[in-house]
Amino acid sequence: MLEVYMGIDAKRLDTEEMAARNYSVLVTEAHIIVEIPVGAVGGYFKSHIQDDQYFVTYTIEPMLELLWIEEVAHENTSYKVLFPITTPPMARPPQVRNYTPLDTVPEQAVFVLELGTFNLDVELLNITFPTMVLTVAECNARGFNVQEQRSPDNTLKTFRMEVPFSDPVVFKERRAEQGVTTFTLQLIYGLVIFPEYAPFSHSAVVDAVLLDIVPPSVTGNCDQENFHITVDYRNQEPFFVVLVGKRLLNHEFAQQYLTEGDTDFTITLPFSSPDAVFESVHSSSVRSRLDVALLNPYNNMTIKYFSLACSFLKTLTECFSNGTMTALAVKVESAPGLNPGQLTLSDPACGPTYSDDRFAYFHFTVNSCGTTRKFINNVMLYENEISLPDELEVKLNATTSSEEEYQLKVSCYYVANITRTLAFLTRPRDNEPFAETGTGRLMVRMRLAQDASYNTFHQEEDYPVVRYLRQPLHFEVELTTSSDPKVALVLDHCWATLNEDRDSRPRWNLIINGCENPEDPYRVVFHPVEADARVHFPPHVKRFEAYMFSIADDAVEPSGQVTKFTQQSLFFNFVCGNHPFKRILTKKLTPSNL
Template identity: 55%
Template sequence: MLHANLDISIPEISSKCLGNILRVDVGPLGGKPLEVAAVVDNSSTLLTPSLASQCGFSMKIDRLGNAKIYASLQNCFAKSADGEVFTTELLLRLPGNRMSEDKLFKVAETCRYPDWASREVVCDRSFMEVSVKMAAAGDYALPRLPLQEEKTKSVPQRDSEKGSPIATLVFFNPEEEEEKTMTVKEAQRNGYGIANSAGRLLLKSPKASSETFTQNVAGVPMTVLKTSVLFEKRWRATRIDAAAACPRMEGSVTFTPKTITWFLPRNIHPLVSGRFDLQEVHMGVDGERLDPAEMAARRYSLTANAAHIIVQIPVGAAGGYFKSHILDGLYLTTYSIEPMLELLWTENGSQEDTRYKVLFPITTPLLTGPLQVTDHTVPKERKFKVLFGPFVSDVSLINITFPPEVLSVSDCNARGYNVLEHMSPNSRSKVFTLEVPFTDGVVKQKKETGTTIYSLHFTFGLEVLPEHAPFSHTAYLEAKLIDKLADLSSRPSVSGDCDDQYFYILVKYGAQGSDFETVVGKRTLTPDLARQYRVIENGTHSGFAVPFSSPDVAFEAIQGSSIKGRLDISLRNPKNNEYIKQFSLACNFLSTLTECHPNGTMTALAVKLESVPSLNPAQLTLRDTACGPSSSDDRFAYFVFTGSSCGTIRRFLPNMMVYENEISLPDELQSKLDEPDYELKVSCFYRINRTQAVTFHPRLSRSEPFAENAKGKLQVALRLALDASYSMFHSDEDYPIATFLHQPLYFEVELKSANPRVSLELESCWATLGEDGMSKPRWNFITNGCVNPTDLYQVTFHPVGVDTRVQYPSHFKRFEVLMFAFDKDQENLGHQLLVHCDVVICDARNQLDGACKKDCSNQDNLIKGQRRAVADNLGFRRVSSGLIVIINE
């Protein structure tokens, strides 16, 4: 419950019961001190540092002015009737300018803690506490704290205080020859808190008391307090041991620039007399336990070995905070965090257990911050743009000096400099930005040939709060603005080309030289990457070759037996990260994606496409989701399977048997991707004997998917293109090729010759059902070098131009055919065919009348079947396609 006077500036106050301690959070305080008093029966006692450590209180305030107050449930002022429920009341005071303006807040919290261990040890930042179970409740009584007796009468009597027995404390220190004995009142006057209630003996000690000593435990220095309390009654005396051991900062923590490592002994010898069983280990921050999921989110690590329990915390992790410091004018930071470890062990041979809790404040050594001025100036915008930072949020910008004047932040904004403070989303860091127009008087400028150079000299004046520690940082910026005519000649350029394996890139520097970064794909061209791509440079140009399989290449599509890859090249200004030039080159690369082996084994290569960036190829499967890839990496997956496994489907065509499967993601994985579905069809065609039964292991079809060679020294090839661009072609392994009725097919006939004076001419082209070009039936679609005029769906010829593959267009002929749309007797065609062409090779120096001098203008003669004459000594060459299978839609 919280009671407070109403005020819009009151801090947020909350409280939490955290096992055997209570935590009260107050803040932010706005730079004001916080006074804490304990309340009993409407009377308050101010908690001075000495009384706080004696009674079980501590407090810390972070750089943002947020306070955390820790109180032992068994503090001197707690009310408890049964030893399980404890109530603590605190009075918080924030001073105002006058006493009448002080703000008072009363906090009352009741915590229940029934699961007391036989012994409970708490190590707080300012005190140690040990609570030991006694034989019977109220068996022995102890006097009140002398300090309380002198200053207040409000502390309630503990159990029975009539006729308090004589009790002494014995302190053990291995460095001293004799034990030190004190009465209870002497111990209390020396700062110890000792009390008992509800069957427990409670002892609190400041960590800096003279009776403590340092002991190395498993290489970790520990502050140890070793005592025994002697109670005497008329007929007997009782001795109860009460010891505490807490780790020290020095020697138990190691630091790297990125990680804090804390070592706590697994076997704390001063508290363990023999073998023990460690039952529980918990980690937390600021006294509050964290579950494994929260620890993983914060990247905390908790491990154990035979000697230590080890905590690792990244510097800057959630739960801690950075603080700014100025040393000799240099800006530095520290990172602070207060992790907690809580252990529970049972000593063998007894039923007694110990709960050990340590709150361990850690602060790193001074860290050099990555403080820098970043120039984001774009000269074309004619203003300087500066980013300064990052800083911890306790840094404030006071002024900026532009020689010869000093301007406050408000003065800068009034002059149009646009000074802004940007806080990170978690409010842990900030940066400052500054914009200054080139036209302002603080900007200097000078002229060079074709260029104007603008310069700005300034000093940031800052301070660290709440100490108001001043520091400064000076910067000099320069920007060049190139005249328009000079700019055109100075720009760099990028060009490129491909072969069957590589992208070839040429970068021209321009008049301004190579003062830029080259980005290949998404990676900067570092010296190591330059060696990998064999960069050659001559001062004005650089060139390099990127393999098609490089991770810098993006795969755009799969087309037949080829993969379309794209390489992006960017030229970037290293000063402001602005892109000067961006260039993309896309090419098709032949790749064996599917292989069909004679024994029925099939292999398939699946490729990660740019359109599915989140795809993990290792998760792809065949139709049977139990069949994953034989091998994979982050870009490819390779499958090996047979026609009788992995969900492969078998279909029959005339003289052909087709095995089909598909590669995709399982449905439950595909549904998690906010991307297009990934599916790759895999098909293998096997020829079967018409007169024999199909065997289990069909023989691989070897129907000719390649063109026959022409007779003589010159060779002619017939190829089937993937589309009308004639840039990619089916390979031998693709045949037989499946197509649909009325689907266009794109054929190319090429003369293999380096002689520019010869040319290739088509005499006739037709289709048959079998490999024999002279077999019947026969469907003609090119006759006498021209389109067959009797065909309802006539052939379309495509022009041939010079490109990277075609050097002499006269060596090529290209035409488009609609499948089975070229004859009226389609019903007799069947479901497969081969295409044949007779060609003639002509010499430009000796043009022949007839085939070498084609004229398709007189269609009447062609209709009558009159054939053009061809020189007998030249003759025809015949080329044929591979098998084409027709699929009815």
């Protein structure tokens, strides 16, 4: 014998390939012995049915290639042989493995069954239950989730199925004296072998015994500030985990917000908690919702779901007597992609004073940030709007593939006294007692200070007071007879006339609707008022500074330079509301003081 080679399917293998497949060849004086493990690479398994029993065989076709020399003739002889080998049938009875978790309530439990193991030439056709026969497609439509699973080397398969305890194909038997319920599932798998289409079946009976468990109940209510969620787990130990919003109830969370009873516990959370969501915002309330779910800790299936939504009376907009407003904008569920820090008032330049991922806080005056004002009978209404700038709203909608829009109107009402004095009352908060607007006489005093310190004032005998052009005039208007800290004085209209008649013409407006005259080249300057030994209620006092001017003969327009005038002194009568003021004299104009 000169050479001996081995191969598979008429293809010669080298030494490394034979070692990798665990093949071996032994040459003796009389024999050539080849060993091939059953199931080795190069062969294949085939399924068979005998008497409705499942068998498999293994087939492989080795090759031997020999070269020897004849002792007598001394001639070389080459010989190749192909020898198909099939093993006898090997029994592979399929088994049903039951992976059913029993640590849950019957309403959520399922039978989890796995049938196998089979060769790849076996397919599942149908499943027979005591009351019906269902195809694989019909089983999946019923929610049984039948799946074919393969081994990592893709040579074997199993069939997995889930059948809920609550399905009618599951037989239930309760044993009250033992306090248990038995769930039984009987089924026959209908299978077939390809390509010969040889049918066979496998029957199984599985059951599960569960202690009678009363499902937990979840209830809830709200007070003025908080959600209160109570979970009653009756006579059983808690067999679930609690999901509050999107957060699991852990030890740290429980210590802060949970109160335990004998068979229940209560979760108390503020309406503004990050675990809650804001559904909507109104002028005097916020609608907030808290979602709570009880989950099976092993498969995360929901045992119980509870949602509680309440409206909480909250003043999101506050109006102050000094003419300032504050507003709180909250992120609502319908705009999940919103960044509150990008919100602005009607004037895009007016952003929030403070913001985070859920809130934006605005602080502004009623004569700024695009605030509008209108009169409704004896009420002044100031309005503004919180929204996202147009370019950011377009960008947000482009990234979220939805049309998110955020608009929140904020308003303040100021009720005017019908006597047309300079006092206006701010509207009380919605959750405070509301008093109807009264009528009466309020005394208002208007004085001219000697300088910007507002410590000394001109007396009656000082008038007419003489001032050069563009010199400052420091006015103080004071509510003198009221000690109510909730009353605030507002300078609505102030103007100057040449005559004592307050309605005479020509006239020049200094303050219009509480604001500086935008056409005035030298606008009025408002000065803040702080409490001191003389001023007990700063909202009762207003101070402003105007600059002395003249009025041209041709037009009602102030001027720091008079180009056309007579050699007469100009007297001005300053008026705020219905309160006239002493006349102030502009010094006679000469080239030296022009």
